[in-house]
Amino acid sequence: MSDIQNLQTFDPFADATKGDDRLPAGTEEYIHIRVQQRNGRKTLTTVQGISANYDKKKLVKAFKKKFACNGTVVEHSEHGEVIQLQGDQRKNIRQFLIDVELAKEEQLKVHGF
Amino acid sequence: MSGDEMIFDPNMTKKKKKKKKPFMLDEEGGDGVPGEEAKEVEAKEVEPEGGDDKEVDFDEDEGRKKEPSDDLDDLNFLNQKKKKKKPKKVFDNEVEEGIKELKIESEEPEPIEEDDLDLMLPVKKKKSKKVDFEEGLETLEKDDVLDDDEGKNNDGISFSSSTGPAWAGTERDYSYDELLNRVFNIMREKNPDMVAGEKRKFVMKPPQVVRVGTKKTSFVNFTDICKLLHRQPKHLLAFLLAELGTSGSIDGNNQLVIKGRFQQKQIENVLRRYIKEYVTCHTCRSPDTILQKDTRLYFLQCETCHSRCSVASIKTGFQAVTGKRAQLRAKAN
Numbered sequence: 001m002s003d004i005q006n007l008q009t010f011d012p013f014a015d016a017t018k019g020d021d022r023l024p025a026g027t028e029e030y031i032h033i034r035v036q037q038r039n040g041r042k043t044l045t046t047v048q049g050i051s052a053n054y055d056k057k058k059l060v061k062a063f064k065k066k067f068a069c070n071g072t073v074v075e076h077s078e079h080g081e082v083i084q085l086q087g088d089q090r091k092n093i094r095q096f097l098i099d100v101e102l103a104k105e106e107q108l109k110v111h112g113f
Numbered sequence: 114m115s116g117d118e119m120i121f122d123p124n125m126t127k128k129k130k131k132k133k134k135p136f137m138l139d140e141e142g143g144d145g146v147p148g149e150e151a152k153e154v155e156a157k158e159v160e161p162e163g164g165d166d167k168e169v170d171f172d173e174d175e176g177r178k179k180e181p182s183d184d185l186d187d188l189n190f191l192n193q194k195k196k197k198k199k200p201k202k203v204f205d206n207e208v209e210e211g212i213k214e215l216k217i218e219s220e221e222p223e224p225i226e227e228d229d230l231d232l233m234l235p236v237k238k239k240k241s242k243k244v245d246f247e248e249g250l251e252t253l254e255k256d257d258v259l260d261d262d263e264g265k266n267n268d269g270i271s272f273s274s275s276t277g278p279a280w281a282g283t284e285r286d287y288s289y290d291e292l293l294n295r296v297f298n299i300m301r302e303k304n305p306d307m308v309a310g311e312k313r314k315f316v317m318k319p320p321q322v323v324r325v326g327t328k329k330t331s332f333v334n335f336t337d338i339c340k341l342l343h344r345q346p347k348h349l350l351a352f353l354l355a356e357l358g359t360s361g362s363i364d365g366n367n368q369l370v371i372k373g374r375f376q377q378k379q380i381e382n383v384l385r386r387y388i389k390e391y392v393t394c395h396t397c398r399s400p401d402t403i404l405q406k407d408t409r410l411y412f413l414q415c416e417t418c419h420s421r422c423s424v425a426s427i428k429t430g431f432q433a434v435t436g437k438r439a440q441l442r443a444k445a446n
Contacts, residue, residue, distance in 0.1 A: 037373040076431055
């Protein structure tokens with residue numbers, strides 16, 4: 001008798017709330033990972049849009065150690081704090097952010113060639 | 114992708130079998146039943162859709178293998194060597210997979226298949242399990258006969274199945290799978306291209322990218338590609354420059370000159386992304402779309418399915434200082 005579908009409780013908002021808890025607190029926007037060419041074969045990677053809840057300096061420190069590159073935090077009037085790293089670290093950063101669950105895969109936008 | 118899978122699902126297992134079979138034949142040096150093969154070939158000749166479908170299936174497999182890699186893979190650039198190689202590779206993989214599957218799934222049927230009973234046995238096994246639930250053991254024998262018929266039908270995927278449903282003329286109940294198959298066959302028969310019969314391939318000219326000096330790159334057929342995509346050069350230009358994070362302009366010969374070194378492959382990548390976002394319809398993926406600007410937002414209007422959706426605006430985002438700071442300062446003063 002338990003097969004009667006009408007009697008089952010159905011929460012119509014189950015789906016609606018599902019999406020919410022996927023995003024870590026405070027990051028409602030995309031995180032953009034860009035790459036810029038410098039002179040010669042050198043490149044520069046910028047990470048924009050990490051929420052204010054995270055300490056960028058500590059992140060940079062971790063990036064620097066992990067990817068063996070230099071990097072800084074740049075303050076920008078419009079885009080907030082932006083992380084700059086030397087070299088093309090797009091893949092590394094993407095993987096890192098996913099691994100530490102700072103961002104979901106859908107949230108990351110990798111730009112550039 | 115999930116939607117596609119839903120659509121393809123009903124025939125999935127049977128298709129696989131079909132694919133496996135030629136391989137089997139190859140390996141065993143034509144040890145299988147030649148009559149069966151001939152039948153298959155005939156069926157294919159009669160219905161070109163059968164062939165198409167196989168291809169689709171194939172595509173889908175490819176998609177599943179490297180799943181999150183965007184749907185961009187169906188944007189074919191013509192003379193891209195990688196792309197050309199890929200299908201072959203995938204096929205190899207598939208064949209290999211086929212071997213594995215054969216070994217894993219049907220270890221018993223393999224030896225049996227050699228003595229003329231091929232293909233029917235696994236089907237029977239699967240079916241019989243289902244039947245057990247519904248009808249019990251008595252009808253099993255009857256079912257076996259029916260299944261044989263079905264097996265033959267499925268070999269060539271006869272869409273115009275004039276023979277009628279498999280359950281016709283017997284007092285057996287039709288199973289859900291059979292009904293599903295039937296309805297999909299009818300759908301495909303009535304409008305072959307509509308019902309996700311094929312994955313649309315979007316074939317593009319490859320971008321011609323030439324180095325100008327050491328620090329600049331020229332995109333020679335930029336305007337051609339704009340025309341091909343039915344987009345304003347201005348729009349594509351804005352996107353390219355924003356994505357590449359550089360500056361550039363269109364010169365006198367309608368070439369796009371970009372600052373920085375870029376290879377054709379890299380430009381292709383960016384173009385692919387552009388096509389995915391701004392050219393193909395997000396609903397039906399047809400490239401037959403119009404980009405309109407409406408109250409500061411861009412909308413993509415599909416000419417095939419008439420859906421309309423907004424697309425992301427092009428933003429450059431943060432740009433780091435890469436030039437000489439001294440120059441910047443000099444400019445500011």
